[in-house]
Every structure is written in structure tokens, then in C-alpha cells.
Amino acid sequence: MENLTFTQEVKPPDTKKGPVKWLKDNLFNTWYNTILSCLALVFLFFVFRGVLTWVFTQANWEVIPANLQILSIGPYPLEQIWRVSYVIYGLAVLLGLSAGIWDGLTRQITVAIGCLGAIILLLPFEISVREQTLIATVILAVSFAIGRNKHNWKRWVVVGWVLSFPWTMMMLHGFGGDTISTTLWGGLLLTLILAAVGIVACFPLGVLLALGRRSQLPAIRWVSTVYIETVRGVPLIAILFMGNVLLPIFMSGDFQLDKVIRAMIALTLFSAAYMAENVRGGLQAIPSGQVEAAQAVGLTYPKAILFIVLPQALRAVIPAIVGQFISLFKDTSLVSIIGLLDLLGIGRSVLGNTDWTGLQTEVFLFVGLIYFIFTYAMSHVSQQIEADLGVGKY
Amino acid sequence: MTENENTTNDPIIICEDVHKWFDDFHVLKGITTTFKKGEKAVICGPSGSGKSTFIRTINRLEEHQRGTIIVDGIELSNDLRNINLIRQEVGMVFQQFNLFPHLTNIKNITLGPIQVRKMSKNAAEEAALALLERMDIADQAYKYPAEISGGQQQRVAIARALAMEPKIMLFDEPTSALDPEMISEVLDVMRELAHSGMTMLVVTHEMGFAREVADRIMFFDEGVVIEEAPPADFFDNPQHERTKLFISQTLQH
Ligand SMILES: Nc1ncnc2c1ncn2[C@@H]1O[C@H](COP(=O)(O)OP(=O)(O)OP(=O)(O)O)[C@@H](O)[C@H]1O
Ligand SMILES: [Mg+2]
Numbered sequence: 001m002e003n004l005t006f007t008q009e010v011k012p013p014d015t016k017k018g019p020v021k022w023l024k025d026n027l028f029n030t031w032y033n034t035i036l037s038c039l040a041l042v043f044l045f046f047v048f049r050g051v052l053t054w055v056f057t058q059a060n061w062e063v064i065p066a067n068l069q070i071l072s073i074g075p076y077p078l079e080q081i082w083r084v085s086y087v088i089y090g091l092a093v094l095l096g097l098s099a100g101i102w103d104g105l106t107r108q109i110t111v112a113i114g115c116l117g118a119i120i121l122l123l124p125f126e127i128s129v130r131e132q133t134l135i136a137t138v139i140l141a142v143s144f145a146i147g148r149n150k151h152n153w154k155r156w157v158v159v160g161w162v163l164s165f166p167w168t169m170m171m172l173h174g175f176g177g178d179t180i181s182t183t184l185w186g187g188l189l190l191t192l193i194l195a196a197v198g199i200v201a202c203f204p205l206g207v208l209l210a211l212g213r214r215s216q217l218p219a220i221r222w223v224s225t226v227y228i229e230t231v232r233g234v235p236l237i238a239i240l241f242m243g244n245v246l247l248p249i250f251m252s253g254d255f256q257l258d259k260v261i262r263a264m265i266a267l268t269l270f271s272a273a274y275m276a277e278n279v280r281g282g283l284q285a286i287p288s289g290q291v292e293a294a295q296a297v298g299l300t301y302p303k304a305i306l307f308i309v310l311p312q313a314l315r316a317v318i319p320a321i322v323g324q325f326i327s328l329f330k331d332t333s334l335v336s337i338i339g340l341l342d343l344l345g346i347g348r349s350v351l352g353n354t355d356w357t358g359l360q361t362e363v364f365l366f367v368g369l370i371y372f373i374f375t376y377a378m379s380h381v382s383q384q385i386e387a388d389l390g391v392g393k394y
Numbered sequence: 395m396t397e398n399e400n401t402t403n404d405p406i407i408i409c410e411d412v413h414k415w416f417d418d419f420h421v422l423k424g425i426t427t428t429f430k431k432g433e434k435a436v437i438c439g440p441s442g443s444g445k446s447t448f449i450r451t452i453n454r455l456e457e458h459q460r461g462t463i464i465v466d467g468i469e470l471s472n473d474l475r476n477i478n479l480i481r482q483e484v485g486m487v488f489q490q491f492n493l494f495p496h497l498t499n500i501k502n503i504t505l506g507p508i509q510v511r512k513m514s515k516n517a518a519e520e521a522a523l524a525l526l527e528r529m530d531i532a533d534q535a536y537k538y539p540a541e542i543s544g545g546q547q548q549r550v551a552i553a554r555a556l557a558m559e560p561k562i563m564l565f566d567e568p569t570s571a572l573d574p575e576m577i578s579e580v581l582d583v584m585r586e587l588a589h590s591g592m593t594m595l596v597v598t599h600e601m602g603f604a605r606e607v608a609d610r611i612m613f614f615d616e617g618v619v620i621e622e623a624p625p626a627d628f629f630d631n632p633q634h635e636r637t638k639l640f641i642s643q644t645l646q647h
Contacts, residue, residue, distance in 0.1 A: 292455050293492035293551075297506030297558055298482040300474075307505060312496050 063359045064366050067350045068125070071367075074186015074341045076172075083180070084189065085132045087171050092140040094160050100147020101154055105384050112377070114140055165200070168193070182260040186341035188370060190260070194332040194342065195374075198267040199325050205268065206275025207314075211305065213280055224276070231273035236331055239266045244338040263335045271328045278320040282313030315389050322382035326375045333371075343367055401432045401609055406466055406562060406593055407452060413460035414447055414617075421447050422458065423617040431561075434594045436604040436625075439614030440640065445597045448614070449564045452595070453484040466561055482510060485555030489567040491547045493539040499550045500526070500535040503557045511558065518557070525553040529583055545576030549583055556587075563587065565596040601644055605629060613637050 017025070027037040064071075073084060099110035117137035121130055147153070172193075174180050185193070212224030231239070243266040247257060257265075286309050294304035314321070336345030347367040350356055356363070407429040414422035421444045429435055437445050450456040451463060454470055454477045463470045465480045494502050503522040507513040513521075526532045529549040534542050539550065548568055555563060565584065569577040581603050588594060588607045598604065604611055604625055611628040613621040613636075621628070621637045632638045 287492075289488060289490055289492040290494065293486075293488065293494070293554075294505075295455065295481060296453060296484075296486040296488075297554060298478060298510035299506065300478060303509055307509065308494055312494075315496065 059362050060359055061362060063350065063356045063362055065124070067356075067363075070187060070350065071343065071346055072187050073189045074346050075184045076186065076189065077180060077184065080174070080180055083171050083174065085136075087168050088132070088136050089139050090167060090171075091164060092136045093143045094157060094164060096140045096143025096145075097147035097150070097153065097157050097160075100144045100149075101151055101157060104388060105381065108384065109381065110140065110144060165197070182258050185260060187346045188343045190335075190340060191329075191332050191343040192374075194260075194264060194267060194335065195329040197264045198271055198328050198332070201264075201268040202271035202275050202324075202328065203321075205272035207279050207310070209272060209276035210279035210283060213276065214283060228273045228276050231270060232277070236266070236270050236334055237337055239270050240334060240338050242266075259338065259340065263338065263340055267328065267332065267335075270331075271324060274324050274327075275321065278317050278324055279313065281320065282315075282317035283309065285316050286312050318382055318386050318389075322378060326378055329375055329378065330371060343370060401430055401434075404431045405429065406431045406433075407595075408464040409461070410463075411461035412448075412451060412458045412463060414444075414451060414456060414458045421617050422451070424461070425619060426461075427612070427619065427622070429562075429593060429595065432591050432593055433609050434588050434596070434607050435610050435612060436608040437595065437597045437612045437614060438599060438601075438604070438640070438644075439612075443614040444617045445614050446566050449486075449566055449595050449597060452562075452564060453481050453486055455486075478510075482558055483560055484562045484564060485558055485560035486564045487548070487551050487555055487566065487568045489570050491539070491544075491551045491571070493547055493551055493554070495539055498536050498538055499531075499542070502539065502550060503554045506554070506558045522553065522557055525556055526550070528586075529553050530579075543576060544572045545579045548572065548576075548580045552580075552583055552587075562593045562595070565594065565598065567597050567599070569598065569600060599644060601629075613640065 028034045069078075073081065076084070095106070095110050095113065099107045114137055117133050117140070120133045121137070125133075147157075172180065172185065172189075173182065209224045209228055212220045213228060215221045215224070240263065243262040244259070247262060251257065290308050290312070291301070291304045294308045295301065299307065332342055333344040335342050336348070341349060344367055347363045351360055351363055405428045409425050409427050412422055412425040413420070425448060437449065439445055447456055451458045451470075452465060457472075458470070466483050468476050468480055470476065470480060493499075494505070497505065500519060500522050503525060504513075504515070504518040507518040507521065508515060511518075523532060523535060526535050529552060531542075531546050531549055534546055534550070539547050542550070552568075568584070569580050572580065577600070581600060584594070584596070584603070585607060596604075596608075606625075608625050610622055611625055612619050613628070613634075615636050621632065621634050623633075628637075629641060632641055
């Protein structure tokens with residue numbers, strides 16, 4: 001008997017739909033959905049019309065360009081502004097090189113920042129600002145071009161990023177006789193510094209606390225648990241206050257920690273506790289067979305954690321970690337309570353000026369937009385990292 | 395059946411009155427035995443009898459609380475250096491493979507040699523590719539474990555253990571999680587390994603494999619070895635009621 005089989009090439013069903021089809025399927029598929037969709041449309045129309053009319057005809061946007069400098073850097077002295085520029089140039093070199101050396105995400109970020117530079121160039125800023133933006137953008141582009149065929153520079157670029165923190169602080173503060181007190185740091189500059197330091201410092205601390213909480217050694221486990229639970233039980237404002245009021249009392253007379261540094265410490269210590277719990281969630285998801293398999297090929301326990309458990313655990317909780325970073329970024333606005341002038345604090349001080357009374361909506365909308373741009377960028381980057389790492393693929 | 399041609403008389407694992415408790419639960423109740431270099435021992439017995447626990451004490455994934463275990467001249471104690479030394483000499487293959495899902499197959503294999511044996515990356519990769527060739531899955535080197543079949547995953551796991559060039563290989567039910575059609579490809583690899591002279595301790599219910607490859611079959615029940623014998627004696631002339639029952643049950647399948 002001959003065994004005849006007919007195999008036909010079968011194409012997968014076409015699941016892509018045009019927008020019209022999508023609308024029909026999702027918004028107008030039943031009579032009550034149609035009514036709801038229409039009501040929603042009418043509602044949106046009125047809201048949008050109201051907002052747009054206000055933005056374009058009633059709002060007084062003069063307040064923003066007039067205060068752009070103070071919103072950006074706070075009361076930082078104008079004649080020292082070159083320090084900020086140098087910091088930006090330094091970061092531009094690092095970012096450009098990174099984008100050239102590593103493909104993918106860093107490149108996207110660089111292109112986005114490059115575009116931002118180009119936009120600033122086109123906007124009616126003061127000529128000096130545009131000049132410096134031009135320089136920064138050119139530096140970015142040039143270092144990108146250089147970085148493209150310098151794959152063996154990887155290590156140095158990483159070292160550069162690590163050093164960029166002390167470099168930034170020293171540059172902004174100045175060294176030798178001529179220094180700029182941190183009480184003069186403010187605006188977006190201060191917000192970004194607080195957030196960057198908080199994010200970079202709370203991450204390793206959080207990972208260590210999470211590992212500590214699962215440690216076999218009772219003392220370490222106990223200390224980590226008490227720390228995490230205590231900090232999570234106290235509002236950030238209270239920690240900022242304590243740092244501000246109590247620390248100076250405990251510390252001996254001459255040596256006083258700078259107010260900005262105290263805020264950085266408070267933010268870091270606070271976020272680390274939450275970070276630890278996020279990471280612990282990831283650690284718990286890793287089956288014990290993974291450590292056993294690693295130990296069975298001779299890896300020591302610390303190496304098994306470092307190479308096998310942590311990469312999987314962190315990858316599983318990227319969304320939670322980035323969520324934590326985003327809240328940290330927004331929480332920096334609480335430092336205005338201890339008298340620091342971050343972006344939001346500066347916004348409020350602008351409103352205190354009699355020239356600009358009554359313009360709350362404009363100022364807060366603008367400040368809110370800035371926060372949104374940064375947090376949205378973080379969220380986008382996180383999604384990109386997830387996609388790159390193939391989270392959820394296995 | 396005759397003794398395997400490459401079994402020697404030098405002992406490589408010596409167990410003296412090994413006891414193990416999980417809290418109050420007495421899992422191993424005094425195991426005394428010696429495995430010789432090149433010996434293939436198959437361990438069987440009912441579920442919960444302590445088979446896994448026993449072979450896991452040999453590379454200290456489980457700690458024994460009484461008695462002594464000496465592996466390749468090193469006594470297992472709480473000394474971390476000894477434990478790490480012994481783990482380099484003893485490879486292990488798990489029922490659930492336990493591959494590292496975030497690493498490609500070849501990285502799964504090279505991790506140990508690079509991190510523990512301090513091999514160069516190139517040398518480790520070359521060796522890994524040769525092992526994958528031996529396992530007949532060289533074309534799967536750069537895929538992730540999730541992208542290959544169960545039988546292929548288990549062979550990657552065997553390659554991972556072999557990459558450390560161990561003197562002893564422990565297998566804990568290596569085919570129990572596999573679909574029937576993949577069991578033979580893993581058993582083939584283990585058979586080949588047995589012929590190469592490796593010392594092997596294999597927990598398995600594959601009685602055909604046991605009969606063909608083992609020098610000795612150990613029957614565990616409730617934490618003691620109640621019978622041990624070469625396969626011919628074990629299958630055709632079992633001594634204990636418990637063993638007879640077990641054999642009649644497994645041969646029915
Ligand atoms: N980590 C543990 N904690 C407490 N009890 C355990 C632990 N691991 C195993 N046991 C218990 O020890 C006994 C022996 O377990 P073991 O895994 O060695 O059995 P086994 O012979 O391998 O059985 P199976 O054929 O089901 O794999 C079982 O009763 C099991 O419940
Ligand atoms: Mg078992």
C-alpha cells in the first residue's frame with residue numbers, strides 16, 4: 001500500500017488589522033459600547049478644547065523664559081556657570097563614547113539627547129546658553145564617532161562613568177579657595193544630582209540588604225530585617241528632618257555634614273530599604289536547584305549568587321526596580337522641606353516673587369512637564385532593557 | 395554478567411556509617427559502603443527511601459551529621475576548602491537538568507572551567523564544543539536552554555558536569571523528567587561515559603540500563619541499603635522480600 005500524504009503550505013492567519021477594523025472591533029462592536037464611545041469622545045473633546053484654549057490664549061507663559069535660568073540651576077552664581085557647562089561636556093564625552101562602543105540602548109539615549117540639544121539650539125534662549133549647547137552637542141557627536149571603533153576602550157569608559165560622580169561634585173563645588181556653597185545649588189541641577197546619587201547608591205545597598213535578609217548568618221539577617229522594616233515604617237519626610245535636625249546635634253561641633261550631602265544620604269538610605277524588598281522578591285523566585293547546580297560545578301556560594309542568582313533575580317524585577325527609581329526621582333522634591341531649592345522648590349519661590357503672583361498653573365504645569373519627561377524617559381529605558389534582555393521569554 | 399572491564403580495586407569513595415536527619419526525620423540510617431575507581435553503581439528503591447539524599451551527601455549538597463565520607467582521599471567536613479575541592483572532582487546531573495536559563499548552552503558549560511579551574515575563555519570554549527560534539531549536539535551551542543528539547547538539555551547538563559573533568563559523576567534520576575522518546579538519547583550518552591571508565595553513581599529506575607551497565611545495584615529502603623549485588627544476582631536471585639516485590643513491580647512496566 002502506498003501511503004499518500006498531502007501536505008500543503010498553510011500560512012498563519014492574518015492577525016494584523018487596519019485602524020478602522022480595530023475601531024469597529026473594540027469600540028463600536030455593540031450598541032452600548034457605541035454609546036459609551038460616543039460619550040467618551042464628547043467628553044474628551046470638551047476637555048481638550050478647554051485645555052488647548054487655556055494653553056494658547058489665556059496662559060501667561062512669560063514666566064517660564066524669564067525664570068528659565070533659576071529653574072535650571074537655582075541661585076548658582078552666573079559667573080560660575082562655566083562649571084555646569086564643563087560637567088555637561090564631560091558627561092557628553094562619556095555618553096558619546098558609550099554610544100559608539102555599545103550598540104542599542106546607549107545609542108538611542110544619545111540620539112534622544114542629541115535631538116534635545118538641537119531643539120534647545122533652535123529655541124530663543126540666551127546666546128550663551130545656545131553656544132554651550134552647541135559645544136555639548138558637537139562633543140557628543142564627535143565622541144560618538146571616535147567611540148565607534150574603540151571597542152577596547154570599554155574598561156576606561158566604565159572607569160570614566162564611575163569617576164564622573166566625584167568629578168561632577170568637585171566641579172560644581174569648586175576646589176581650593178574659591179568654592180560655591182551647596183546652599184547655592186538648586187533647580188533642575190539639584191534635582192538631577194540628588195536623583196542620580198540616590199539611584200546609583202541605593203541600588204547596590206538594596207541588593208546587599210536583600211541578600212543580607214536571606215543570609216544564613218542570623219546576625220546579618222537580623223540587622224538587615226530590622227533596618228528594612230524600620231525604614232519602611234518611617235515617612236521620607238521624617239528621615240529628611242532627622243538628617244537635618246538630629247545629625248548636627250549628634251555630630252561633634254566642628255565637623256558638620258553638608259545639607260545636600262545629608263539629603264543624599266537620607267534619600268539613599270530610604271530608597272535602599274524599598275530596593276531591598278524588590279530585589280528580595282526576585283531572589284525568592286529563583287529555584288534552589290540553580291544554586292545547587294552552580295555549587296555542583298565547584299562555584300563558591302558568593303560566586304553562585306553573583307553569576308547565577310542575581311542576574312536572574314534582577315532581571316525578573318526590572319519593572320519594580322525602575323518603578324523605585326522613578327519614585328525616588330519624584331521624592332527628591334521633598335527636600336524643599338529642609339530648605340533645599342530643588343526644581344519644585346524653585347518653582348514655588350518664583351511664585352513668591354510679586355511679578356509672577358497668580359501664575360501657579362503655568363509654573364506647576366511646566367515643572368510637572370519636566371518631571372514627566374524624565375520619568376517617562378526612565379520608564380521607556382526600562383522597557384527597552386526588558387526587551388533587550390528578553391524578560392519573560394523563558 | 396561480568397564486572398566492567400575498567401573497574402579497579404582502588405577505593406575512591408568511602409562511606410562509614412553515614413547518618414542524616416532532616417530536623418527529627420532520620421533519612422539515612424547508617425550507610426557503609428565503598429565505591430571503587432571506575433565502578434558503576436546503580437541505586438534504586440522506593441520513593442522517599444533516601445536515594446537522592448545519599449548521593450547529594452557525596453558532593454555535600456546535603457550535610458551528613460554522623461559517620462565519615464571520604465572522597466578521593468579528602469574527608470568531607472565543614473571545611474569550605476575541602477568542600478570546594480571535592481565539588482571540582484565530583485560532577486552532578488539533576489532530574490530537572492537545572493541548567494542556567496540566562497546563559498547560552500555553551501556558557502552553561504564554560505562557567506565552571508573559567509571561574510573555578512581558571513581556564514582561559516578560548517580554551518574553555520574549545521573544550522565545551524568538543525564535549526557538545528561528543529553529546530551529539532554541537533549545533534545547539536549558542537542557543538539558550540529554553541530553546542532546545544528536554545533530552546538535549548539533559549545532555550548539555552552532562553556536558554556541563556564533564557567540563558570540570560570530574561573523577562566521579564553523580565546522576566539523580568537523569569531520565570525521569572524526560573518524554574519516553576528522549577530517554578534513550580540520554581542513556582546512550584551515559585553508556586558511552588560508562589565505557590570511558592568514569593566512576594558513576596546513578597539513581598535510576600531504568601532497569602535495562604542498570605542490568606547492562608552496572609557493576610553493582612544498591613537497593614535503598616527507609617534510609618538503609620537492604621540489598622546490594624551485581625545485576626545478575628540482584629534481578630535473578632533477590633534475597634529480601636522487599637527487593638523481590640520491588641523487582642516484580644518494576645519489571646511489570
Ligand atoms: N530538604 C528536606 N527537608 C526535609 N525533608 C526532606 C528534604 N529533602 C528530602 N526530605 C525527605 O527525606 C526523605 C528522602 O528523600 P529523598 O529525596 O532522598 O528520597 P528519594 O529516595 O530520592 O525519593 P524519590 O524517588 O522520590 O526521588 C523523603 O521522605 C523526603 O520527604
Ligand atoms: Mg530523589
